[in-house]
Amino acid sequence: xxxxxxxxxxxxxxxxxxxxxxLRVLCPNAAVFEVEHRYLTREVRRLRPDLVVCSxxxxxxxxxxxxxxxxxxxxxxxxxxxxxGECSTVDDLQLSDLLDIVRAPQRAASTG
Amino acid sequence: MIxxxxxENRTMRILLVEDHASFRQALALVFGREDxxxxxxxxxxxxxxxxxxxxxxxxxAVVDLALPDGSGADFIREIADGxxxxxxxxxxxxxxxxxxxxxxxxxxxxxxxxxxxxHDIVDAVRRMRAGEVxxxxxxxxxxxxxxxxxxxxxxxxxxxxxxxxxxxxxVLQALAEGxxxxxxxxxxxxxxxxxxxxxxxxxxxxxxxxxLQALVFAVRYGxxxxx
Numbered sequence: 574x575x576x577x578x579x580x581x582x583x584x585x586x587x588x589x590x591x592x593x594x595x596l597r598v599l600c601p602n603a604a605v606f607e608v609e610h611r612y613l614t615r616e617v618r619r620l621r622p623d624l625v626v627c628s629x630x631x632x633x634x635x636x637x638x639x640x641x642x643x644x645x646x647x648x649x650x651x652x653x654x655x656x657x658g659e660c661s662t663v664d665d666l667q668l669s670d671l672l673d674i675v676r677a678p679q680r681a682a683s684t685g
Numbered sequence: 686m687i688x689x690x691x692x693e694n695r696t697m698r699i700l701l702v703e704d705h706a707s708f709r710q711a712l713a714l715v716f717g718r719e720d721x722x723x724x725x726x727x728x729x730x731x732x733x734x735x736x737x738x739x740x741x742x743x744x745x746a747v748v749d750l751a752l753p754d755g756s757g758a759d760f761i762r763e764i765a766d767g768x769x770x771x772x773x774x775x776x777x778x779x780x781x782x783x784x785x786x787x788x789x790x791x792x793x794x795x796x797x798x799x800x801x802x803x804h805d806i807v808d809a810v811r812r813m814r815a816g817e818v819x820x821x822x823x824x825x826x827x828x829x830x831x832x833x834x835x836x837x838x839x840x841x842x843x844x845x846x847x848x849x850x851x852x853x854x855x856v857l858q859a860l861a862e863g864x865x866x867x868x869x870x871x872x873x874x875x876x877x878x879x880x881x882x883x884x885x886x887x888x889x890x891x892x893x894x895x896x897l898q899a900l901v902f903a904v905r906y907g908x909x910x911x912x
Contacts, residue, residue: 585778585799587806588708594803595711598718645705648751648778652707665729668710 577603579675580622582613583644584629592626592644595668600675624675630655642666642674696723697814700746702734702760703727703776704753712747715803721814722807730754738764743771745813747806748793750777750784758788765792772813776806783835786828795819842906848890854908856883860900861909 579596583589586609593607608616614633617625625634625641630653634641643653644666652666656674663670699722703709706729713724726737731754737743746764750757761773775788775796785796795809809819820828849857852873859869870880884896893899903909 586802587712587776587799588705590803591708591711591715594718595714598714644707648705650704650753665704666707668707668714671707 577624577675578620578622579603579605579624579626580613580616580620580638581605581607582610582616582625582627584610585648588628588644592671596626596671596675599668599672603675626671640674640677642671696721697810698723698725698742698744699810700724700726700728700734700737700741700743700771702729702731702746702748702752702757704729704749704751712803712806715807716810719807722810731757731760734760735763738769738771743769745772745774745810747774747776747810748788750775750779750788756784756787758784758791758793761788761793762791774806774809774813774819776801782828783831786831786835789820789825789828790832842902845891846906846908849887849908853883853887853890856880857887857899857903858909860896861903861911 581589581593581596583592589607589610593605596603596605606616606620606622610628613625613627614631617631617633617637623639625638626644627634627641628644629646630641630643635655640656642655645652650664652663654661654663654666654670654674656677699716701709701713701716701724703712709727709729713727716722716724725741725743728734728737729752731752734746734748738746748757748761752760757775757777761775764771764773772794773792775785775793776799777784777788777796778799779785788796794813797806797809812819855873856869859872864872866880866884867877870877873880875883884899887899888894891899891902893902900909904911
């Protein structure tokens with residue numbers, strides 16, 4: 574199985590760094606990249622990740638990435654999860670939910 | 686201080702109080718990787734945090750301010766008032782300096798914005814463990830000034846509100862319902878000119894310059910209800 578490429582980008586640096594550390598430790602087979610939010614679009618085009626975990630999904634993320642998680646946009650309790658085009662809103666997203674998303678088999682290739 | 690029973694080697698027992706579970710759990714993992722820390726409890730609310738400190742021996746708490754059942758500053762005050770010997774570090778996404786200041790006044794040892802990096806957060810807790818002061822006296826004084834200023838503004842606002850007559854409050858409530866001057870006059874069975882007089886008096890008493898400002902003031906201090 575190919576290594577899953579995950580791009581983490583959060584406007585709150587502590588969130589991005591903590592989630593990146595957790596994913597690297599708990600999902601050692603994944604390639605985790607962390608980027609400042611202002612470079613998210615550029616890095617999506619460059620790295621072509623399979624999954625983006627971010628605080629605000631940009632248009633490029635929504636259109637070009639197979640799966641993405643918008644983690645606590647506006648610092649609320651809700652997160653938006655979009656897996657291979659199927660989107661849902663999740664309240665109180667747990668780290669285990671994120672791990673399940675990372676470990677889920679890919680059903681579609683990135684269109685980017 | 687080094688004691689005979691080797692307290693200097695004891696890990697610092699940390700409580701994380703944060704309602705964003707995936708961040709809190711990831712942060713716990715980060716602290717757990719450091720030899721000198723043990724995350725003994727995690728709480729997503731003040732209620733859970735109270736249970737945690739009742740059940741566990743805690744040396745330090747990293748506390749968010751915006752919690753579902755209240756402000757983290759209230760929990761920090763409880764800890765300080767209870768003389769529990771727990772150091773507290775605020776970690777918040779708030780952009781309001783007054784909220785950080787209130788937390789310091791309540792007893793927080795330090796404050797960090799969530800835009801800080803993990804290194805800064807871990808380092809701040811490490812410094813608390815070493816007994817270092819996280820805030821300079823000048824920072825503390827400035828924060829206490831902020832709290833004092835805010836409290837003074839709130840007292841002045843309350844005094845202004847107390848000066849409003851019953852009729853003026855009714856005018857404000859009608860304004861909050863989206864009515865214009867003529868509609869307010871009709872609703873309260875007063876003349877257009879009388880409504881204007883009431884409004885001028887309201888603006889003067891509240892120290893604002895427009896109907897919109899009066900409405901914002903009234904909503905902020907609960908003088909009117911919207912919806």
